[in-house]
Structures are given as structure tokens and as C-alpha cells.
Amino acid sequence: MEGWIFFLFNGIVYGLLLFMMSSGLTLIFSMMGVLNFAHASFYMLGAYFAYQISTIVGFWPGLVVAPILVGCIGALVERYFLRTVHRHGHVAELLFTFGLALLIEETVVLIWGRNPVPYSVPLDLDFALFQIGGTSYSAYKIFMMAVSIAMFVFLYGIIARTRTGQIIQAALTHPETVGTLGHNVPRIFMLVFGAGTGLAGLAGVIGGNAFVTEPGMARALGTIVFVVIIVGGLGSLTGAFIASLLIGVIQTTAVAIDVSLTDVFATVGVNLQEVPLHELWSKRISDVAPILPYLLMVLILVLRPRGLLGTRDS
Amino acid sequence: MTLGSRFAPLALVLGTVVLLALLPHMFDSRYALTLLNQLGIGIVFALSYNMLLGQSGLLSFGHAVYFGLGGFTALHALNAITDGDLPLPVPLLPIVGGLMGLAVGIILGWVSTRRSGTIFAMISLGFAELVAACSNIIRGYFGGEEGISGDRMSGPVLFDLTMGPQRDVYYVIAAWMLVSALLMYLITQTPLGRMANAVRDNPQRVAFVGYNPQTVRFLMFALSGFFAGIAGSLFAINFEIITAQAVGIEYSASVLMMAYIGGTGYFLGPVLGAIIYTALSIVLSAYTEAWMFYLGVFFIIVVVYAPNGVSGILAVHEPVLRARLMHRLLPAYALAFVTGAILLIGAVVVIESSYHLSQPGALTTTMSLGGIEYDADAWRAWAFGLGALAVGAFLLRETIRSVGGAWADVRTRMGGEAAA
Numbered sequence: 106m107e108g109w110i111f112f113l114f115n116g117i118v119y120g121l122l123l124f125m126m127s128s129g130l131t132l133i134f135s136m137m138g139v140l141n142f143a144h145a146s147f148y149m150l151g152a153y154f155a156y157q158i159s160t161i162v163g164f165w166p167g168l169v170v171a172p173i174l175v176g177c178i179g180a181l182v183e184r185y186f187l188r189t190v191h192r193h194g195h196v197a198e199l200l201f202t203f204g205l206a207l208l209i210e211e212t213v214v215l216i217w218g219r220n221p222v223p224y225s226v227p228l229d230l231d232f233a234l235f236q237i238g239g240t241s242y243s244a245y246k247i248f249m250m251a252v253s254i255a256m257f258v259f260l261y262g263i264i265a266r267t268r269t270g271q272i273i274q275a276a277l278t279h280p281e282t283v284g285t286l287g288h289n290v291p292r293i294f295m296l297v298f299g300a301g302t303g304l305a306g307l308a309g310v311i312g313g314n315a316f317v318t319e320p321g322m323a324r325a326l327g328t329i330v331f332v333v334i335i336v337g338g339l340g341s342l343t344g345a346f347i348a349s350l351l352i353g354v355i356q357t358t359a360v361a362i363d364v365s366l367t368d369v370f371a372t373v374g375v376n377l378q379e380v381p382l383h384e385l386w387s388k389r390i391s392d393v394a395p396i397l398p399y400l401l402m403v404l405i406l407v408l409r410p411r412g413l414l415g416t417r418d419s
Numbered sequence: 420m421t422l423g424s425r426f427a428p429l430a431l432v433l434g435t436v437v438l439l440a441l442l443p444h445m446f447d448s449r450y451a452l453t454l455l456n457q458l459g460i461g462i463v464f465a466l467s468y469n470m471l472l473g474q475s476g477l478l479s480f481g482h483a484v485y486f487g488l489g490g491f492t493a494l495h496a497l498n499a500i501t502d503g504d505l506p507l508p509v510p511l512l513p514i515v516g517g518l519m520g521l522a523v524g525i526i527l528g529w530v531s532t533r534r535s536g537t538i539f540a541m542i543s544l545g546f547a548e549l550v551a552a553c554s555n556i557i558r559g560y561f562g563g564e565e566g567i568s569g570d571r572m573s574g575p576v577l578f579d580l581t582m583g584p585q586r587d588v589y590y591v592i593a594a595w596m597l598v599s600a601l602l603m604y605l606i607t608q609t610p611l612g613r614m615a616n617a618v619r620d621n622p623q624r625v626a627f628v629g630y631n632p633q634t635v636r637f638l639m640f641a642l643s644g645f646f647a648g649i650a651g652s653l654f655a656i657n658f659e660i661i662t663a664q665a666v667g668i669e670y671s672a673s674v675l676m677m678a679y680i681g682g683t684g685y686f687l688g689p690v691l692g693a694i695i696y697t698a699l700s701i702v703l704s705a706y707t708e709a710w711m712f713y714l715g716v717f718f719i720i721v722v723v724y725a726p727n728g729v730s731g732i733l734a735v736h737e738p739v740l741r742a743r744l745m746h747r748l749l750p751a752y753a754l755a756f757v758t759g760a761i762l763l764i765g766a767v768v769v770i771e772s773s774y775h776l777s778q779p780g781a782l783t784t785t786m787s788l789g790g791i792e793y794d795a796d797a798w799r800a801w802a803f804g805l806g807a808l809a810v811g812a813f814l815l816r817e818t819i820r821s822v823g824g825a826w827a828d829v830r831t832r833m834g835g836e837a838a839a
Contacts (some may be wrong), residue, residue, distance in 0.1 A: 406533070
């Protein structure tokens with residue numbers, strides 16, 4: 106039982122991190138129609154910037170500076186490239202961000218090398234905060250959770266309470282109308298793109314040292330974030346939230362389940378040892394953990410193509 | 420309008436047959452044949468990809484799935500031939516791989532072609548990751564780390580092709596490339612091919628005419644899987660080994676870059692793209708660790724500045740050539756070329772130096788670039804590189820203006836001729 110609480114806890118921490126990225130991605134997508142392929146690359150940049158800053162002045166300044174830097178880069182990319190590419194349509198935009206992801210990965214290799222960098226949890230937080238039934242909970246994980254939640258409260262405040270937030274909300278459902286009303290939509294786009302990538306950068310700052318900071322980290326997480334926003338429904342922040350937690354918990358708890366389909370069928374007296382593809386059925390859930398998010402995505406696409414809480418079809 | 424329609428198609432096909440037959444005699448070194456074989460595989464793969472991106476408007480990030488699964492199936496079939504379980508000549512293996520590509524295309528296409536546009540692109544990526552993750556799990560089929568290997572010199576012999584020498588493999592690949600390219604071209608001429616273009620441009624109107632856009636997308640998707648499977652089988656025959664990398668995102672990314680760099684708007688664009696991409700990656704990777712970086716930059720430049728690809732650039736010059744006004748553009752181009760070269764030299768120095776410094780294997784900071792030895796950590800190298808980069812960038816901006824001016828001049832002259 107204690108083990109389950111521990112896995113659930115890790116799943117929620119990971120899920121909140123996923124939401125920090127998927128919220129920005131889904132906001133950018135629903136406003137601008139751009140699926141930012143390089144979103145996870147900004148997550149990686151956040152981690153590397155924070156590492157570089159931490160080698161000079163320590164972890165805490167990086168927590169603030171790195172996401173801002175990443176957000177500025179994101180805003181510049183939007184202003185000077187995406188806007189140019191926009192004229193050629195959505196496919197060109199998608200391809201541009203795809204190329205950008207490739208380029209950011211290669212640039213990271215160029216500067217920091219191919220091996221992981223030693224970006225570690227700050228000493229102030231590197232201890233076990235409390236124990237539940239013999240399992241200790243790291244203070245840093247609690248800190249990650251706190252940062253994520255604080256960030257969402259802050260974001261929610263902006264979106265629900267400020268004028269800019271109201272324009273963003275309006276642009277989510279009626280992007281054209283907002284422009285017709287005389288708002289500077291390109292500037293809002295730049296702002297949202299910068300904020301979204303900055304948020305991904307923040308996720309990188311607090312996630313890079315909890316996991317590994319290496320050039321492959323963007324690719325590993327990038328597709329999971331896509332799965333999250335497909336499952337949650339494009340354009341829905343609540344959907345992205347539910348899907349993030351769902352996939353976070355699935356990915357971390359599945360590793361602990363030592364049961365296979367063959368075992369399950371054996372308990373009801375059906376023997377799967379002899380049926381075709383027996384290799385597949387005899388896999389334990391823990392072995393197939395990496396593909397579970399994708400299976401969930403396929404299931405959602407077949408049963409409910411617009412996602413859990415999606416409202417828009419395009 | 421396709422690039423091919425300007426030639427008499429039959430003459431083009433015959434010319435290609437003669438050229439393909441002569442190529443191994445003109446370049447008979449092992450290296451040249453290896454290159455030609457890879458080109459042939461790349462061309463089939465890129466053309467099959469363009470059935471989606473160029474002809475149906477479907478941007479897929481997971482085309483390697485059909486390529487790789489076709490290749491794996493072909494190798495399993497090859498091993499069955501070696502064991503005497505399958506009486507099939509090796510040159511016909513691509514049929515098996517193609518059918519596998521078709522089958523997978525039907526299954527995955529049924530789910531993914533329900534959507535189009537950006538969502539289709541995301542789904543294709545999800546499937547690519549799904550299959551890539553499966554390759555770690557279903558080890559019997561994918562062969563784990565070592566992959567699956569086979570021996571192509573087995574089974575019944577067809578047309579004296581023992582498949583031993585590289586040249587035999589070349590003829591098999593060339594023949595399949597020609598047949599696949601012809602079939603894919605013919606598909607563009609069928610009602611299905613035409614409707615696919617219509618679905619790409621305006622799905623609503625297609626629905627009004629009485630076609631189901633989803634069905635059209637699905638059929639094109641499945642057929643494209645078939646040809647990707649053929650390309651994968653050719654890969655399997657050529658290398659006699661295939662690993663899980665073949666279903667991975669790198670292969671999907673390269674076929675996308677091939678098709679787009681070549682230009683998706685013309686049937687022969689991806690052929691050009693496959694040649695450029697394969698040649699660039701082979702040549703660059705022989706000289707530098709950073710080859711993927713250069714290819715990435717090249718790809719982004721094409722996306723931002725030449726969205727119709729290299730064939731698009733060639734196509735806009737065709738009327739200029741016919742009006743005999745090319746000489747008015749060339750001086751501006753030459754100037755742009757020189758300034759671009761300055762920019763490129765600066766960029767290469769900066770990129771190569773920082774790569775050299777960041778790699779853990781580097782024992783000294785001394786490195787050599789183009790035969791010149793220098794210290795990558797010295798300020799002089801960086802001042803030179805960054806200086807050339809800045810000067811080149813500034814001059815290039817100016818010369819691009821003069822290119823624009825030359826074009827405006829040419830356009831007015833051509834317009835004048837048309838009026839006269």
C-alpha cells in the first residue's frame with residue numbers, strides 16, 4: 106500500500122510537470138493554430154540554461170532567469186520566423202518548428218556535448234522531507250509540486266482576472282473575432298508564445314535535475330506531451346490537466362505492475378501460451394509501460410476523436 | 420502541372436532505362452555502386468512519402484514505420500527463403516515487404532486518416548513512437564539490439580542475378596525504382612490521384628461533389644504504405660541487416676526532409692530531394708560530426724525562404740530561360756554566391772570550433788579545417804569566424820536586394836514581350 110502511495114505521488118509530480126508543458130502547447134495551438142513541435146526543445150533549453158547558471162551563481166537565480174531567457178528566445182522565434190513562415194500556411198509552420206527542434210538539439214550538442222551534464226538537485230533541497238511507512242519523500246519533489254501549483258495559480262489569475270487574460274480566452278474560441286475587434290493579435294500571439302515556451306523552460310529548470318539533462322531529453326518528452334494534448338482534447342486546458350495527471354500516473358505506476366495478460370487469462374482458466382503472438386500477451390505491464398500512453402492515444406482516437414474535453418475539431 | 424508533362428513521357432522513361440542500365444558501367448567502383456543503391460532506395464521512399472505530403476496534403480512524421488516494417492518482413496521472408504520454407508526469388512522480395520507496408524498502412528491509416536492537417540501529423544508521430552517503443556518489447560520480430568540479418572544469396576535465381584555482386588543488387592533496386600516510380604506517377608493520373616489533390620486543396624468541395632475525403636485520404640495512405648514497404652525491402656536486400664532504427668524517428672525525419680527539400684509540388688521533386696539529401700548526408704558525414712546541424716539549417720532555410728523546394732526554384736527560372744533573359748540574373752546571383760560563401764565560411768569555422776571544444780574525445784584544442792591547423796580555443800579563430808559571419812550576413816542582405824532588383828527587371832522585360 107505504501108508503495109502505491111509513493112508511485113501515485115511520483116505520478117502526480119510528473120503529471121504536473123507534463124501539464125506545465127502541455128498547457129503552453131495547447132494554448133499556443135488553439136490561439137495560433139501552430140503545433141509547436143519544438144516545445145519540448147524549449148524545455149531542454151530551460152534545463153541547460155539552468156545548469157549553466159547553476160555552475161556560476163547557483164540554482165536559485167537560475168530558477169527565475171532561465172525561464173525568462175527561454176521565453177525571450179521563444180518570443181523572438183515567433184516574431185522573426187514563425188510570422189514569416191505563417192504566410193506559407195500551417196504545414197510550413199509545422200515543418201519550421203520541426204526543423205527548429207532538430208536545430209536546437211544539434212545546437213545543444215554543439216555547446217554542451219553529447220553526454221549528460223551534471224545538473225543536480227540543489228543541496229538545500231536534497232534531503233528526505235518525511236516518510237510514509239518506510240518510504241521517504243524527497244524534499245525536491247515536494248518543491249517541484251509546489252512550484253508547479255504556484256505557477257498554475259498565477260497563470261489562472263492572469264487568464265481569469267486580467268484584461269489580457271480575457272482577450273486570450275476570447276482568442277481561444279474565436280481568434281478571428283478578436284482581431285476584428287481591434288486587438289493587436291500578433292502581439293498577443295508573441296506574448297502567448299513567449300509565455301508558453303517560458304513555461305516549458307521552467308519545467309526544464311525543475312525537471313532537468315530531477316531526471317537527466319541530456320540532448321535526447323526533448324525528444325523523449327516531446328511526443329508524450331503531444332499525446333497528452335490529443336487525449337485531453339485540443340484547446341482545452343482542463344482536458345490537458347486531466348490527461349497530464351492521467352498519463353503521469355499511468356507511466357509511473359505501470360512500471361510497478363508485474364502482471365501479464367497471460368496471467369490474467371490464466372486466473373479465469375484460459376491459456377494464452379499457445380495462441381498466436383504469445384510473446385506479446387505474456388509481456389508484463391511493467392515491460393510495456395513505455396507504450397501505454399500511445400495505446401491510450403489510439404483508444405481515444407477511435408472512441409472519442411476530439412479528446413476527453415475537446416470542443417474544436419480542427 | 421508536373422515537371423514530367425513537358426517531356427514526352429515515353430522518351431523520358433526510355434532515357435531513364437538506358438541511363439540506369441549504363442550507370443554501373445560508368446561508375447563501377449564499389450563506393451559508387453553503394454551510393455547509387457542508397458539513392459535508389461531514397462528515391463522510392465521519398466516518392467512514396469510525397470503521395471501523402473505533396474499529393475494529399477497529409478504531413479506525416481511516421482513514414483519510416485511502413486518502410487521499416489516492410490524491411491523487417493522482407494528480411495524474415497529472406498530467412499524463410501534461406502531455410503527453404505519459401506520458394507521465392509530474392510529480387511521479388513519487395514512484393515512481400517510492400518504487402519506488409521500496405522497491411523500496416525490499412526490498419527494505422529484507418530485510425531489516422533479520420534483526421535487531417537495538424538492533428539493527422541500529431542497522430543502519425545504518436546504511431547511512430549508506438550512502433551518504435553514496440554521494437555524494444557517484441558524482440559522476436561525486431562531482433563533487439565542486433566536487429567535481423569539475412570543472406571541474400573539464397574533461393575531460386577532469377578535472370579542470372581545471384582545477388583552476390585553489388586551490381587546485381589543495383590539492377591534489382593533500379594528495376595524496382597523504375598516500376599514503383601511509374602506506378603506512383605500513373606496513380607497521380609487516376610481519378611483517385613486527382614481527387615487526392617482536390618482533398619488537399621479543398622475537402623469541403625470534394626464532399627459536395629460526392630466523394631468522401633476520408634476515403635480518398637485512406638486509400639492514398641494505404642498505397643503510400645505499400646511503396647514505402649517496397650523501399651524498406653530494397654533497404655533490407657541492400658544491407659542484409661535491419662535494426663529498429665529503420666522504424667525510428669530519424670528515418671521519418673529524413674524522408675520528410677528529402678521530399679520537402681526537393682519540392683513537394685512536382686512529381687519529380689522528391690527524386691531531386693532524395694539525390695540532394697543522400698549526397699549531402701554521405702559527403703558531410705564523412706567530413707564533420709556536425710552534419711546533422713548543417714542539414715537542419717539547410718532544411719529551415721528551404722522552409723522559410725523556398726517553400727516550394729529546389730524544384731520550385733528551378734521551375735521559376737524556366738520561363739526566364741525560355742525568354743533568354745538568364746544573363747540578366749546571373750551577375751546578381753554570382754554576387755550573392757560570393758557573399759553567401761563568406762557567410763558560410765564564418766559559420767563553418769564557428770560551428771566546427773565549438774563542436775571540437777565540446778566533444779569529450781578532444782585531447783587538444785588544436786584542430787584542422789580545410790587543411791589549415793589552428794587552435795580552436797584561441798580568440799583569433801573565433802574573431803575570424805564571427806567576423807566572417809557578420810560581414811557575410813550584412814553583405815548577403817545587400818546582394819539579395821540586388822537579386823530582387825534583377826528579378827523585377829526581368830519580370831518587366833518578360834511582361835513587355837508578352838504584351839508585344
